[in-house]
Amino acid sequence: xxxxxxxxxxxxxxxxxxxxxxxxxxxxxxxxxxxxxxxxxxxxxxxxxxxxxxxxxxxxxxxxxxxxxxxxxxxxxxxxxxxxxxxxxxxxxxxxxxxxxxxxxxxxxxxxxxxxxxxxxxxxxxxxxxxxxxxxxxxxxxxxxxxxxxxxxxxxxxxxxxxxxxxxxxxxxxxxxxxxxxxxxxxxxxxxxxxxxxxxxxxxxxxxxxxxxxxxxxxxxxxxxxxxxxxxxxxxxxxxxxxxxxxxxxxxxxxxxxxxxxxxxxxxxxxxxxxxxxxxxxxxxxxxxxxxxxxxxxxxxxxxxxxxxxxxxxxx
Amino acid sequence: xxxxxxxxxxxxxxxxxxxxxxxxxxxxxxxxxxxxxxxxxxxxxxxxxxxxxxxxxxxxxxxxxxxxxxxxxxxxxxxxxxxxxxxxxxxxxxxxxxxxxxxxxxxxxxxxxxxxxxxxxxxxxxxxxxxxxxxxxxxxxxxxxxxxxxxxxxxxxxxxxxxxxxxxxxxxxxxxxxxxxxxxxxxxxxxxxxxxxxxxxxxxxxxxxxxxxxxxxxxxxxxxxxxxxxxxxxxxxxxxxxxxxxxxxxxxxxxxxxxxxxxxxxxxxxxxxx
Ligand SMILES: Cc1ncc(C[n+]2csc(CCOP(=O)(O)OP(=O)(O)O)c2C)c(N)n1
Ligand SMILES: [Mg+2]
Numbered sequence: 059x060x061x062x063x064x065x066x067x068x069x070x071x072x073x074x075x076x077x078x079x080x081x082x083x084x085x086x087x088x089x090x091x092x093x094x095x096x097x098x099x100x101x102x103x104x105x106x107x108x109x110x111x112x113x114x115x116x117x118x119x120x121x122x123x124x125x126x127x128x129x130x131x132x133x134x135x136x137x138x139x140x141x142x143x144x145x146x147x148x149x150x151x152x153x154x155x156x157x158x159x160x161x162x163x164x165x166x167x168x169x170x171x172x173x174x175x176x177x178x179x180x181x182x183x184x185x186x187x188x189x190x191x192x193x194x195x196x197x198x199x200x201x202x203x204x205x206x207x208x209x210x211x212x213x214x215x216x217x218x219x220x221x222x223x224x225x226x227x228x229x230x231x232x233x234x235x236x237x238x239x240x241x242x243x244x245x246x247x248x249x250x251x252x253x254x255x256x257x258x259x260x261x262x263x264x265x266x267x268x269x270x271x272x273x274x275x276x277x278x279x280x281x282x283x284x285x286x287x288x289x290x291x292x293x294x295x296x297x298x299x300x301x302x303x304x305x306x307x308x309x310x311x312x313x314x315x316x317x318x319x320x321x322x323x324x325x326x327x328x329x330x331x332x333x334x335x336x337x338x339x340x341x342x343x344x345x346x347x348x349x350x351x352x353x354x355x356x357x358x359x360x361x362x363x364x365x366x367x368x369x370x371x372x373x374x
Numbered sequence: 375x376x377x378x379x380x381x382x383x384x385x386x387x388x389x390x391x392x393x394x395x396x397x398x399x400x401x402x403x404x405x406x407x408x409x410x411x412x413x414x415x416x417x418x419x420x421x422x423x424x425x426x427x428x429x430x431x432x433x434x435x436x437x438x439x440x441x442x443x444x445x446x447x448x449x450x451x452x453x454x455x456x457x458x459x460x461x462x463x464x465x466x467x468x469x470x471x472x473x474x475x476x477x478x479x480x481x482x483x484x485x486x487x488x489x490x491x492x493x494x495x496x497x498x499x500x501x502x503x504x505x506x507x508x509x510x511x512x513x514x515x516x517x518x519x520x521x522x523x524x525x526x527x528x529x530x531x532x533x534x535x536x537x538x539x540x541x542x543x544x545x546x547x548x549x550x551x552x553x554x555x556x557x558x559x560x561x562x563x564x565x566x567x568x569x570x571x572x573x574x575x576x577x578x579x580x581x582x583x584x585x586x587x588x589x590x591x592x593x594x595x596x597x598x599x600x601x602x603x604x605x606x607x608x609x610x611x612x613x614x615x616x617x618x619x620x621x622x623x624x625x626x627x628x629x630x631x632x633x634x635x636x637x638x639x640x641x642x643x644x645x646x647x648x
Contacts, residue, residue, distance in 0.1 A: 178491075179493065345472030
């Protein structure tokens with residue numbers, strides 16, 4: 059269908075992790091019996107002495123990672139997003155975030171695009187619960203290229219970080235060699251009538267929606283809000299001032315995620331009409347990723363609808 | 375004599391269920407054949423011999439209950455429930471499809487007969503303890519069964535539940551460890567060893583029935599009967615199993631932990647299960 063190149067963000071993660079392993083002998087990687095799916099298996103093969111498979115025991119894994127980090131190591135821990143966040147939230151809060159230890163939680167299989175495994179394996183609440191923890195940085199890369207840059211950033215900076223990756227192959231929308239600056243939103247398309255702020259694999263759909271809106275004579279700006287926390291307050295305020303209406307788009311529950319993080323800024327700094335596109339506070343189901351995105355309203359056409367809705371609420 | 379006939383019937387049932395598992399996962403294009411085939415004989419004995427259930431009255435308060443803690447073996451559970459009459463076998467073809475009640479992992483709200491929602495490993499035994507304690511409160515005679523994967527028991531919550539069951543002496547609870555010695559990333563002993571597994575459960579005040587061939591229907595029946603007689607302690611049956619049992623190229627082959635067979639592999643598998 060798409061002519062764009064497609065690569066899964068988890069594949070990009072697995073690849074860059076091996077490169078970083080060569081550069082930084084201080085990196086340790088842990089997994090909880092999902093290394094083939096999370097792609098940490100490449101690092102495991104290349105550096106077996108620096109890889110620890112902790113078995114099906116996510117809480118223990120977070121605690122062990124904290125202990126390693128307390129000795130000065132940079133620890134990457136991976137499993138599916140549901141198990142990496144919900145299962146071990148208190149371990150992350152107390153053993154990692156509170157002491158501000160250098161643990162990078164890189165979770166794959168986020169959102170409904172995890173697909174056929176169903177609700178137990180689809181994390182639609184992870185951004186909310188990670189964002190609520192002080193000291194935690196939360197990053198949702200928009201494609202494989204950005205993922206590489208984000209992981210490299212993780213390797214060279216200190217502090218607890220949550221990185222949210224996906225299972226399926228997704229469109230590559232960034233140029234190779236792009237610069238990633240944590241907390242600094244990236245404008246993907248200029249526009250003046252409204253701004254679509256998206257993260258993760260929804261950025262590509264936001265761009266499609268902006269193109270569709272163009273045909274109706276509506277000029278939509280598109281922002282890639284890869285860092286959910288700390289959010290780029292400056293960028294959000296500027297978009298509100300300059301375009302006067304905002305649509306947020308995320309593959310996550312509308313409660314507690316990107317949409318709310320943006321709304322928090324707007325409410326305090328510059329209130330404008332907002333529409334949030336996301337999963338409407340429900341458990342989804344098993345199905346193919348694209349079918350689920352369609353059924354749960356995570357499509358370009360839903361974004362277009364939301365855009366028209368906020369435009370209608372904009373005061374002239 | 376009658377008993378021999380019963381054994382034959384159960385073995386035949388297990389064969390049909392294995393065929394269902396292969397067909398369902400093949401049609402869905404994803405799912406977990408290895409762990410489903412490994413626990414097939416265990417669930418067959420429970421659903422078609424041991425458990426006191428009424429498929430046409432799924433909410434009968436006095437029924438025995440089964441919690442499939444290793445929720446990824448959902449196709450096995452669905453096949454058992456359909457073959458037992460909880461819902462039409464025609465549903466089985468909808469596994470993992472959008473809009474289907476046959477979710478990738480068991481959802482107790484979507485189908486009759488599912489006693490607990492599972493799929494996030496390590497949570498089922500706690501729920502089973504809760505049901506067992508409720509029977510005591512309600513002065514009911516039902517039994518609770520819980521089937522766990524061996525890799526699954528690396529989860530800390532399993533041992534919290536084990537301690538609770540030991541403490542509360544839930545002798546109306548029988549757990550089964552589907553001990554196929556494999557998890558996703560390889561051999562359990564290489565990843566995070568369980569041995570000495572018998573001593574661990576004993577130390578948590580459980581009655582342990584070990585050395586049971588988890589594919590021998592007769593041995594399983596004997597173990598379940600024995601467990602039922604033990605008073606003052608929960609029982610666990612350590613069932614030695616083979617992941618992928620019944621399909622030669624899936625046996626002990628971890629590639630089939632979570633991959634659907636191709637069309638050609640499906641034909642070969644069904645041929646072997648004729
Ligand atoms: C909490 C949690 N962590 C990880 C997973 C992913 N997962 C599914 S099956 C599995 C391996 C389980 O091994 P085992 O219990 O031995 O299952 P079996 O060999 O019977 O298939 C893992 C890690 C999960 N479902 N839940
Ligand atoms: Mg196993």
